[in-house]
Amino acid sequence: MLLGEFEYLMLTAAARLGNEAYGAAIRQEIEDATGTACSIGALYTTLDRLEDKGLIKTWMGDPTPERGGRPKRMVRITPKGIDAATSFYNAVRRVSRGVAWAKS
Amino acid sequence: MGEVVTRIGCVLADLTAQLLESHEREAVRGDLAECGVGGWRAFREVLGLVLRRQAGLWTEWRPWLALVAVVLPLGILLSHASRSWADSSALDVSLYLRLWDWSYLEYPGWRRDLFRAVWSMGLSATALSVWSWTCGYMLASVSRRTVWVAVIAFALVVFLATLGSTTVARITHDKFAGHFYGVVLPRLFRTAFVMLPLLWGIHSRRKGVIRPTTLFLGAVVVITLTVLKSPGLENSLVWGRGLWGEAGPDRTFGTSDDPRPLWPVALVMLWPTAYILATALPTRPRRFDAA
Numbered sequence: 448m449l450l451g452e453f454e455y456l457m458l459t460a461a462a463r464l465g466n467e468a469y470g471a472a473i474r475q476e477i478e479d480a481t482g483t484a485c486s487i488g489a490l491y492t493t494l495d496r497l498e499d500k501g502l503i504k505t506w507m508g509d510p511t512p513e514r515g516g517r518p519k520r521m522v523r524i525t526p527k528g529i530d531a532a533t534s535f536y537n538a539v540r541r542v543s544r545g546v547a548w549a550k551s
Numbered sequence: 552m553g554e555v556v557t558r559i560g561c562v563l564a565d566l567t568a569q570l571l572e573s574h575e576r577e578a579v580r581g582d583l584a585e586c587g588v589g590g591w592r593a594f595r596e597v598l599g600l601v602l603r604r605q606a607g608l609w610t611e612w613r614p615w616l617a618l619v620a621v622v623l624p625l626g627i628l629l630s631h632a633s634r635s636w637a638d639s640s641a642l643d644v645s646l647y648l649r650l651w652d653w654s655y656l657e658y659p660g661w662r663r664d665l666f667r668a669v670w671s672m673g674l675s676a677t678a679l680s681v682w683s684w685t686c687g688y689m690l691a692s693v694s695r696r697t698v699w700v701a702v703i704a705f706a707l708v709v710f711l712a713t714l715g716s717t718t719v720a721r722i723t724h725d726k727f728a729g730h731f732y733g734v735v736l737p738r739l740f741r742t743a744f745v746m747l748p749l750l751w752g753i754h755s756r757r758k759g760v761i762r763p764t765t766l767f768l769g770a771v772v773v774i775t776l777t778v779l780k781s782p783g784l785e786n787s788l789v790w791g792r793g794l795w796g797e798a799g800p801d802r803t804f805g806t807s808d809d810p811r812p813l814w815p816v817a818l819v820m821l822w823p824t825a826y827i828l829a830t831a832l833p834t835r836p837r838r839f840d841a842a
Contacts, residue, residue: 470578470579470582471581471582471585471586474582474586475586486596486599486600487579487582487583487596487597487599487600488596488599488600488602488603489599489603491575491579491600491603492600492603492604492607507574507578510581511581513584513585514581514582514584514585515580515581515584517577517578517580517581517584518574518577518578518581519578519581519582520575520578
């Protein structure tokens with residue numbers, strides 16, 4: 448299964464965050480990495496798509512005061528998600544061999 | 552001023568978020584609060600998600616069923632009926648307001664005419680309201696998550712479907728009265744006796760399923776009203792859209808002996824009632840469902 452680039456970014460952010468992976472944190476990771484804004488719409492619809500594909504699991508976490516007492520949508524990458532992200536990463540490395548921007 | 556504008560953006564974001572499922576709404580609002588996103592940016596973000604969600608829902612068949620089976624056909628019929636009955640009510644209202652004298656109540660003929668006028672207007676308003684309520688109930692049953700898009704589409708159909716059509720009952724005695732009875736009154740009719748009952752039907756469905764006894768009695772009322780008002784419903788199309796047919800044995804078109812080729816439109820008005828009854832009937836458990 449070949450991922451889309453935004454799907455890869457989300458899987459990678461979720462894997463890096465581990466137990467602290469949830470909507471706002473993933474959004475911040477992606478914005479820090481890409482330098483561009485990440486919309487809530489793209490984030491949540493992609494979470495649904497990844498969950499439908501079995502690449503992540505999500506559930507509603509506990510509310511916190513800094514969120515105005517509202518719950519978080521927690522995210523955990525599945526083994527199938529790890530495989531998909533690995534395949535994408537390896538494919539990008541293979542296809543980028545020898546190109547100018549990959550040498551730096 | 553800037554604070555006011557920001558506050559408006561926040562209010563719009565909260566209102567738009569109501570179109571999301573409750574668990575997602577809370578998570579999204581929490582994420583935006585945690586990221587310090589407010590005002591118009593929050594509104595844009597929430598709106599973007601709502602539009603994506605709605606677009607996804609329309610890839611299923613249910614919203615299209617609601618559109619094709621309820622919004623378009625019943626919206627068009629209710630549009631013509633409400634405009635036609637507003638116009639005919641306008642004649643009675645205008646005459647009584649302009650010519651009213653309390654001494655008229657002493658005369659049996661005037662009292663009969665007043666009763667006729669009130670009865671006719673009341674029946675029209677009740678029929679419109681009941682039909683619209685069943686439409687709202689059915690819309691909320693068939694496609695809960697796209698019901699508000701369906702309501703907007705329904706309103707557009709109801710208020711615009713009579714464009715290019717006409718009616719024979721128009722008050723033209725002076726500018727104000729002509730504008731009020733010809734333009735404002737039909738819109739008031741449509742708002743009060745179509746859109747508000749439609750919203751009430753949606754609200755009723757969301758509160759929970761109505762008991763079968765109540766539904767059955769309601770169905771009797773709807774069928775009775777439809778039988779009583781079906782000639783008027785057909786006439787709103789005939790006179791509004793110029794769908795002239797043949798005259799009856801008296802060779803005069805527009806009298807009660809004319810053939811009624813449009814009689815099936817009454818059945819269209821009963822679709823939502825039939826659907827509501829069918830879905831309310833208890834189903835027997837199937838053998839393989841037995842636990």
